[in-house]
Amino acid sequence: MSSSRTETALTEVTMPQMGVSVAEGTIVRWHKHPGDWVAADETVCEISTDKIDTELPSPASGRLVRILVEENQTVGVGAVLAEIDTGAQPGQAHEAEANGHEPERKSEPDRSHVISPVVRRVADEHGIDLAQVEGTGVGGRIRKKDVMAFVQGADRPLHTESPYMPEPEPVNGEPRTPLSPMRKQIAEHMTRSRRTAAHVTTVAEVDMSRVVARRVELKEQFADRGTPLTYLAFVARATVAALREHPVLNASLDGDELVRHDAVNLGIAVALDEGLIVPVIHDAHRLNLEGLAQAIADLSGRARSKQLTAEDVQGGTFTITNPGQFGTVLATPIINQPQVAILDLEAVVKRPVVVEAEGGDSIAVRPMVNLCLSFDHRAMDGADAARFLGAVKARLEQWADDA
Amino acid sequence: MSEMTYLEAISDGLREEMRRDETVFCLGEDIGAFGGAFKVTAGFHAEFGADRVLDMPLAENIIIGAAVGAAVEGMRPVCEMQFADFIACGFDQLVNVAAKLHYRQGVAVPMVVRLPSGGGFSGGPFHSQNPEAWFLQAPGLKVVAPATAADAKGLLVSAIRDPNPVMFMEHKHLYRRERGDVPEGEHTVPLGEAKVVREGQEMTILAYGSSVGLAQDAAGELDEDIEIVDLRTLWPLDRDTILASVRKTGKVLVAHEATRACGVGAELSALIAEEAFEDLDAPVRRLTAPDVPIPFSPPLEQRVLPGLDDMKEAARELLAY
Numbered sequence: 254m255s256s257s258r259t260e261t262a263l264t265e266v267t268m269p270q271m272g273v274s275v276a277e278g279t280i281v282r283w284h285k286h287p288g289d290w291v292a293a294d295e296t297v298c299e300i301s302t303d304k305i306d307t308e309l310p311s312p313a314s315g316r317l318v319r320i321l322v323e324e325n326q327t328v329g330v331g332a333v334l335a336e337i338d339t340g341a342q343p344g345q346a347h348e349a350e351a352n353g354h355e356p357e358r359k360s361e362p363d364r365s366h367v368i369s370p371v372v373r374r375v376a377d378e379h380g381i382d383l384a385q386v387e388g389t390g391v392g393g394r395i396r397k398k399d400v401m402a403f404v405q406g407a408d409r410p411l412h413t414e415s416p417y418m419p420e421p422e423p424v425n426g427e428p429r430t431p432l433s434p435m436r437k438q439i440a441e442h443m444t445r446s447r448r449t450a451a452h453v454t455t456v457a458e459v460d461m462s463r464v465v466a467r468r469v470e471l472k473e474q475f476a477d478r479g480t481p482l483t484y485l486a487f488v489a490r491a492t493v494a495a496l497r498e499h500p501v502l503n504a505s506l507d508g509d510e511l512v513r514h515d516a517v518n519l520g521i522a523v524a525l526d527e528g529l530i531v532p533v534i535h536d537a538h539r540l541n542l543e544g545l546a547q548a549i550a551d552l553s554g555r556a557r558s559k560q561l562t563a564e565d566v567q568g569g570t571f572t573i574t575n576p577g578q579f580g581t582v583l584a585t586p587i588i589n590q591p592q593v594a595i596l597d598l599e600a601v602v603k604r605p606v607v608v609e610a611e612g613g614d615s616i617a618v619r620p621m622v623n624l625c626l627s628f629d630h631r632a633m634d635g636a637d638a639a640r641f642l643g644a645v646k647a648r649l650e651q652w653a654d655d656a
Numbered sequence: 657m658s659e660m661t662y663l664e665a666i667s668d669g670l671r672e673e674m675r676r677d678e679t680v681f682c683l684g685e686d687i688g689a690f691g692g693a694f695k696v697t698a699g700f701h702a703e704f705g706a707d708r709v710l711d712m713p714l715a716e717n718i719i720i721g722a723a724v725g726a727a728v729e730g731m732r733p734v735c736e737m738q739f740a741d742f743i744a745c746g747f748d749q750l751v752n753v754a755a756k757l758h759y760r761q762g763v764a765v766p767m768v769v770r771l772p773s774g775g776g777f778s779g780g781p782f783h784s785q786n787p788e789a790w791f792l793q794a795p796g797l798k799v800v801a802p803a804t805a806a807d808a809k810g811l812l813v814s815a816i817r818d819p820n821p822v823m824f825m826e827h828k829h830l831y832r833r834e835r836g837d838v839p840e841g842e843h844t845v846p847l848g849e850a851k852v853v854r855e856g857q858e859m860t861i862l863a864y865g866s867s868v869g870l871a872q873d874a875a876g877e878l879d880e881d882i883e884i885v886d887l888r889t890l891w892p893l894d895r896d897t898i899l900a901s902v903r904k905t906g907k908v909l910v911a912h913e914a915t916r917a918c919g920v921g922a923e924l925s926a927l928i929a930e931e932a933f934e935d936l937d938a939p940v941r942r943l944t945a946p947d948v949p950i951p952f953s954p955p956l957e958q959r960v961l962p963g964l965d966d967m968k969e970a971a972r973e974l975l976a977y
Contacts, residue, residue, distance in 0.1 A: 369906070370934045370935070370936045370937075371906045371935050371936055371937045372937065373934075374934045374935075390976065390977050391977050397906045397907075398858075
């Protein structure tokens with residue numbers, strides 16, 4: 254088995270550093286498998302960290318020789334995930350294949366294709382497609398007992414004659430699925446925040462009449478420029494402006510120190526099927542209403558298509574969450590650590606409200622919204638939070654585009 | 657029934673046959689007043705006299721040759737090799753005369769050669785061999801290898817009564833360690849019949865001699881669904897019992913203490929490949945001594961002889977396959 258091939262040149266695929274605080278990542282899914290040709294920058298696998306889910310591009314072109322970290326395994330930053338033979342040519346057989354030998358692997362070689370004489374005979378006698386039979390032998394080999402069990406299972410009549418529903422599964426037989434890496438990270442992050450921060454939630458009712466009117470006026474022209482205009486954008490603009498006036502809320506707690514941030518990096522919580530993610534509008538204080546609306550549309554769109562970069566989810570200084578889109582009217586949100594407050598935007602609903610006027614009070618129908626602010630009582634007192642929330646309320650009720 | 661050792665059972669069978677049939681006699685080195693190197697014939701000299709318990713010179717070709725002549729004349733000699741290894745010195749008389757007389761001249765040669773075989777006692781390369789495979793290459797010889805006390809007696813009696821030369825492999829390690837109930841008086845075990853000593857579905861261990869107990873211990877410790885066939889007779893093989901077990905389980909481990917190349921395991925592997933290929937679910941595996949002489953050094957000898965851990969490991973691998 255002499256070989257005239259040049260020596261194998263291996264390039265390692267490693268777990269990338271997805272942000273300064275990220276120490277480890279989880280393989281969600283392998284897109285490439287041993288023996289596959291991989292082009293440089295082509296996605297080799299999906300990874301999940303506590304900041305972000307992303308696709309990992311290949312560092313080089315070549316043939317994927319082996320995978321060292323299985324799906325759902327978590328490894329540290331820098332760990333070798335796979336090896337790519339950059340000496341291989343596209344279309345050329347893998348060296349081990351060319352030599353007629355199984356490639357060297359850490360685990361048992363795949364023997365699912367090895368069919369023993371007796372398995373072949375039993376399959377022929379019963380007309381069984383062996384691709385349907387699960388092998389329990391070494392390397393996934395189909396054993397005699399596997400094909401015999403399959404034969405017995407196939408002979409069992411299907412449950413079609415009975416007019417009755419089958420008995421429900423007992424409670425302890427209910428399906429159980431392990432938490433996804435993302436759910437586990439959210440669980441850890443939320444319980445840690447709940448455990449460390451002194452959460453207080455304060456609520457302001459806001460009359461959104463002016464915002465509603467202004468949205469009607471602007472909606473079409475924004476749409477023409479490709480930007481959907483939501484109430485969230487108005488609230489974001491009012492929040493950013495109020496944070497500039499009340500910097501104690503645009504801050505982080507670092508041990509016994511409060512770190513005030515110059516820039517407002519506004520996190521926007523986006524609900525995905527897999528779980529919550531919070532992309533960040535960096536330097537939100539530099540954006541006007543349209544800029545914020547654009548940024549919100551861009552980030553939420555990319556969050557849903559899993560196109561966020563690591564940077565997109567880093568560096569938030571304050572977070573807005575928006576469950577009101579689903580019609581709820583009150584919540585006590587959990588602070589996104591290490592931030593010190595989070596603003597919750599509930600549904601805008603028409604309600605009868607008392608309107609004070611010179612001629613006397615009257616009852617009017619107004620579009621109202623509840624803004625719920627959870628703040629960390631370690632970092633500030635109720636008065637600070639209430640003043641900030643009042644400022645947001647005032648800006649929304651007396652909406653002025655340039656304010 | 658009475659409980660006796662493997663060695664006592666051999667003595668018992670030989671004594672029973674000598675009492676029953678006056679044509680049966682023993683010949684060998686130091687088997688008379690001394691009772692033999694392993695004391696199989698202890699007391700025989702006193703009971704049967706020097707005419708039926710012959711002390712022979714250190715010349716195995718004379719022992720075998722004398723036995724062949726006596727057998728042709730209608731006697732039923734039972735030769736004792738002091739160690740099985742020494743049969744090499746009597747080989748011409750055995751394979752060229754005893755084995756071929758019936759084929760050439762239609763003459764019966766009802767003789768038995770007892771061969772104390774096997775290692776495990778630091779006997780070294782000249783006193784520890786398991787030479788049974790040598791005899792499978794000499795058509796005309798039968799070969800038996802009992803694993804239990806009862807079979808040792810029953811097979812010896814049948815071997816003495818058989819009209820052909822029979823090689824009786826008696827394992828020295830079993831002499832005083834193996835014991836069990838043995839029928840008193842007349843007891844025969846037919847030649848050419850293997851015995852399923854443990855029923856199972858997942859794999860078959862084909863074994864004989866000292867490897868049978870090893871296989872039973874391994875199967876018991878592993879607590880797996882293992883079938884064990886004690887071959888008892890190595891030639892002619894009990895093809896029906898062997899192949900029935902192979903067809904049932906589809907996985908076979910052949911175990912013997914003898915060396916590997918062209919051994920009984922090789923013959924069994926070939927038989928199974930020829931007759932039961934479509935029933936195989938795994939390659940036939942062999943657990944044997946490697947193809948080396950048996951060393952004197954106790955640790956080296958332990959390494960060479962297949963042990964309980966080797967048997968368990970081989971069975972585990974085959975079960976998992």
